[in-house]
């Protein structure tokens with residue numbers, strides 16, 4: 001095995017405004033573009049393709065850094081890692097209804113228990129490379145947990161704001177991992193506002209979703225891993241629980257990068273954004289043909305990770321859905337809860353509610369005919385179900401009595 005973490009080449013050529021396409025230099029501190037939109041990292045793909053092959057990657061350790069040529073971190077000493085292992089792709093045979101495989105990418109195995117670790121480990125590594133010492137972030141729980149862990153490991157101070165009703169376990173996890181945590185009587189966008197208003201005075205680097213360019217790069221490794229696990233082939237359809245959309249945007253970006261270097265053939269998968277009926281701004285925008293999504297008032301759902309009333313990358317999500325011939329769909333909370341229970345009881349997979357939402361959407365869209373039972377479908381379970389409250393279902397017995 002090639003275990004060397006030596007100086008590694010990286011192929012970042014520049015950054016580019018996701019909306020306007022104007023360029024920004026690599027290796028400098030950036031937030032949003034001049035137009036106030038997310039920046040996308042661009043690579044010299046020709047040089048990248050010459051320096052690495054699928055066979056070389058296959059010989060490397062099974063973690064996120066095996067795709068280092070596709071990532072922006074230039075120097076090995078800047079890598080902040082807690083062991084970002086390759087997550088399993090698990091087939092749910094019993095839940096299939098046709099010839100198509102139903103595969104669950106179980107991201108709950110990552111450090112801090114969610115796929116936020118992928119984005120945050122790359123973003124914190126870049127922050128360290130660029131000399132950042134203070135980071136602030138609004139979060140519904142999992143992103144903050146990942147930030148707290150990676151920032152502390154990198155000796156960076158983190159300040160985190162979360163909505164009032166964020167589960168205790170998440171808030172305490174962040175604090176235990178060294179962050180300063182604040183509960184705010186509002187939603188994630190209200191938390192984001194506090195950071196925007198105080199970041200200059202506090203010298204905070206704003207780590208809000210897509211307001212720094214490197215989380216997408218970390219999250220895109222989900223797409224790399226998925227296609228490598230499938231033998232460099234693509235599924236027909238991907239169901240992604242969509243909040244800020246980092247993962248969906250990232251996967252779509254890397255599929256196009258892989259296509260450009262000739263590593264993938266055939267049609268790219270249909271991307272499906274899954275939201276909750278109580279917070280579905282992307283679904284509404286998709287269905288009305290809009291380029292941007294409007295703020296969703298009074299957002300509520302049991303799937304807190306996708307309770308994002310307004311996403312700054314809305315147009316990038318919508319573009320990916322349309323370019324891929326995918327769609328956006330919303331599921332009710334009751335259906336999410338039932339899907340979670342079914343997956344756990346029948347396949348032994350305890351999903352998070354957001355992950356369960358993708359299974360609920362899969363069933364709903366099989367019934368609607370928007371996807372077929374012969375399609376190979378991938379669902380993303382983005383966090384471990386163990387961090388969420390579970391229904392009380394235990395039985396009690398007296399130690400001295402006869403077993404009933």
Ligand SMILES: *Cc1c(COP(=O)(O)O)cnc(C)c1O
Nearest residue numbers: 142242243244245246247305354
């Ligand atoms: C953050 C999060 C999401 C949404 O991910 P995005 O890429 O930001 O859309 C979904 N589920 C869980 C559990 C999350 O923590």
